[in-house]
Amino acid sequence: MIELLGWIGLVISFFLMLYHQYMHANYDRVYDYIQKRYSAQTERIHFSSKDDHSQRTRKYSYYTAFFAGLLIILNMMSG
Numbered sequence: 001m002i003e004l005l006g007w008i009g010l011v012i013s014f015f016l017m018l019y020h021q022y023m024h025a026n027y028d029r030v031y032d033y034i035q036k037r038y039s040a041q042t043e044r045i046h047f048s049s050k051d052d053h054s055q056r057t058r059k060y061s062y063y064t065a066f067f068a069g070l071l072i073i074l075n076m077m078s079g
Contacts, residue, residue: 003074010067017060024053 023030027050039045 003071003078006067006071006074010064010071013060013063013067017057017064020053020057020060023048024050024057027053 031047034047035045
């Protein structure tokens with residue numbers, strides 16, 4: 001069961017890391033699209049800054065490394 005939680009954490013953190021890396025790399029293009037698409041529907045759109053995405057990418061990279069290390073340790077202990 002704990003290994004399943006490790007795999008779930010690894011997958012979630014990996015995809016969040018990729019998402020924030022994509023948003024950081026394509027910040028201007030993505031937010032121009034969002035603003036054109038949704039600005040007519042609401043007046044209060046809050047956009048995360050490019051630095052926020054960079055920090056979150058780093059944070060989820062650490063989470064990914066942690067969960068990968070946890071799974072490696074669990075694999076060694078069970079084998």
